[in-house]
Amino acid sequence: MKLRSIVSKLLVLFILTYVVSAMPLKAKADAFTSVTVGGDLSEQQKSDMLKYFGVTKDQVNLIQVNIDEERKYLGNVATKEQIGTKSISCSYVKPTENGGLDVTTYNIYWVNSDMIKNALITAGINNAEVKAAAPFNVSGTAALTGIMKGFEASKGGNQISEANKQAANQELVTTGELGQKIGKDKAAGLMNEVKKEVVEQKPDSKDETEKIVKNVVNNYNYNLNDNDINKITNVMYKISNLNLDYSKIKGQLNQVASKLKSTLQSDEAKGFFSRTWTSIKNFFQGLF
Incomplete structure (x- = not known):
């Protein structure tokens, strides 16, 4: 009986060890933080943006944003020149319980942090740390698409209605x-x-x-x-x-x-x- 008990315990321990080791890294990471990267960036540029945000891909929910998603929300309100033909803008999004919106920008020239903050309030996001950035100078019109997508993907975020977006x-x-x-x-x-x-x-x-x-x-x-x-x-x-x-x-x-x-x-x-x-x-x- 003792031998059977020991074998059972070892079997349970083995199963638990296997399950934990097989879990994806994101589940063990800080799932409250999301980083979105432009789909048209090179792997080196994506890596540089992660360094700028001060994270590694194993510490965040890493999401790619493509030009079709940007056109979906900007197609009726922005010109083709304003939207561009490539998805470049990146974002760092960390929902918080309080403190309001803390928004900063880097390499974004057409819109500023207060414009993004105003738009996020309209989207229904009240508390979050947000960074909109790019590896080189871009207009930033598409940054909001990535930010909202990142917010929804984070553990502390909620779904945003299409009307709000x-x-x-x-x-x-x-x-x-x-x-x-x-x-x-x-x-x-x-x-x-x-x-x-x-x-x-x-x-x-x-x-x-x-x-x-x-x-x-x-x-x-x-x-x-x-x-x-x-x-x-x-x-x-x-x-x-x-x-x-x-x-x-x-x-x-x-x-x-x-x-x-x-x-x-x-x-x-x-x-x-x-x-x-x-x-x-x-x-x-x-x-x-």
Whole structure:
């Protein structure tokens, strides 16, 4: 009996040892962190990006993003030139329990960290450490696709609805286009302020959304045209239909607003004095 008991215990130990050793490395690694790499990068470039993120492929969920996935979300909102023909952008995504969004960029020239942060809030991601990067200078329009895919693949992430993904990508592209016209920080700050009003007020129609957009834009001397207003309205109307909970995202929106406050305040003052001077000039012209 003793011999049978010893043999049984050894058999159980052998089985456990085999099962543990056969488990994939990712299961033993930090599955809360994901890294996405562009499918058109060389193996050396992918390795360099892992080094930049400070991880090895055995420590993270390593995911590849291809150009077809990027076109899926950007095809209707970005030009072919903005999307490009290759998948290059990479991302590091680590969901956190609190602390808001910590976003940094490297070799991304068309969008900045605040633009990405705004889009992530729209996507429904409230707490995460995010890095968007590339081995050489790229626009960064496709970075959001990889970030959202990485978030969903991480153990601490959740699935993101298609509506949220579409709205987030459209917001990023629209903000990037505004950034070319008025500057990245101003564009990010303006879109953030408009979104705060839209999410809080919950407009019932596109016309009501447009009124909110115009009310905010009129505070600044940005010389935006009707096409700009229309693009902002379109994306904000999409956002208004996402039923985002203002009480939950207020902190994240204020975090972005606080960082860009000085930029917006200076331009608000310029807009105020410009409108005031125009009113005074028109008054005296009317007299004479």
